[in-house]
Amino acid sequence: MAATLQDQLVVAISSRALFDFEEENRLFETGDADAYVETQLRRIDIPAPPGVAFSLVKKLLAFNEPGHQRVEVVVLSRNDPVSGMRVFRSVAAAGMRVERGVFTQGRDPFRYLKPLGAHLFLSANEADVRQALAMGFPAARVATGSARAGENHPHEVRIAFDGDAVLFADEAEQVFQKRGLAAFQAHEKRKAELPLPDGPFKPLLTALHRLQGAGSQAMRLRTALVTARSAPAHERAIRTLMHWGIGVDEAMFLGGLPKGEFLREFEPDFFFDDQTGHIEQAAEHVPAGHVAGGVTNSAAGAETSERRRRSK
Structure with missing residues (x-):
């Protein structure tokens, strides 16, 4: 039987919304894509710091229990597939179970929201957010300088x-x-x-x-x-x-x-x-x-x- 995300809360999230990749992103924005990839590879075993939406994602995933998959988180990123390796390693280091990802190497990622059936798209890219909203998907541009979530309500x-x-x-x-x-x-x-x-x-x-x-x-x-x-x-x-x-x-x-x-x-x-x-x-x-x-x-x-x- 084919896998399905039906009856699950589906969150699509960019790597910069999930993790703090602002330093790496500044390098990417210089236009030196090779240097960006090399930096991500050099840091592949260094877990990225939590990003703005990290707490939200980790807590939502905690709704999943053996035999009850209630939440699916999918990394939907303009990153290249090689840099995607560091994203997944950072996910694993954080103790989260995220199995699916789409890495488009600079191309528009929002077109994959439809086959995912996403209930939420979080990204640091305003153009992608506007396109997602125009397509009818709940979407928001994360304010990357936001304070991080507190720890007073772990459950x-x-x-x-x-x-x-x-x-x-x-x-x-x-x-x-x-x-x-x-x-x-x-x-x-x-x-x-x-x-x-x-x-x-x-x-x-x-x-x-x-x-x-x-x-x-x-x-x-x-x-x-x-x-x-x-x-x-x-x-x-x-x-x-x-x-x-x-x-x-x-x-x-x-x-x-x-x-x-x-x-x-x-x-x-x-x-x-x-x-x-x-x-x-x-x-x-x-x-x-x-x-x-x-x-x-x-x-x-x-x-x-x-x-x-x-x-x-």
Whole structure:
């Protein structure tokens, strides 16, 4: 019988998201590919340091138990196959079981997300992330300078999500960008009982919900919604989750307060947001990734956001 990843949570991840290859990447970006490969070969027996998404991946893999393969992690990298050897050796040295990898030697890797059936793609390459999102896959560009995850919750995977343009579509965010906060609040109050359209990360939240329901003796899952929304706009977000039949363990309606310090207290293994300003705040405290979609990441949205920032 052919192998299958059906009924598993599938995470595709680049080598730079999983491990700290920033020093090697600086060499690669000089254009000297041979020197890069030689460096990786010279360091082949030196395990790479953990990267931004290392804690998330290691904890998710801990959901796997003998006879119950619940999570599959696949390295999906622009690295060359030779450098891929160091990636797999670093994985083994970290005590993780990752068996599959695709190394494209500089070519676009995102086209392999479809045959993998990926529920999440993490990469340090923004162009790849944007392409993955356009194809309908939850994807985020890891902020490689992020703080690493803490160690206070070794048996609990903690994931935090922004709402609009991440879990939910950016319908409401478009109102805010075009007409301001008062119009946004009125719009959401008027549509409080109408579920928001699905956002790019709903498939991941759904897959995590299934993983949580599958049960594990070793690991638990805790999720949080961390949003700039405040009352009365909070109600539509909650009702949307209820409509989906998916709960989150914590919900923070911050009304525009900086998210970083709240995330520091929640201590997620990863945080997803569509706004670079929020990612910059969060990355000071926790691992974070930018979801490069929605109106705030369009040219018009970026211009509007900058005007609002300057007017404050």
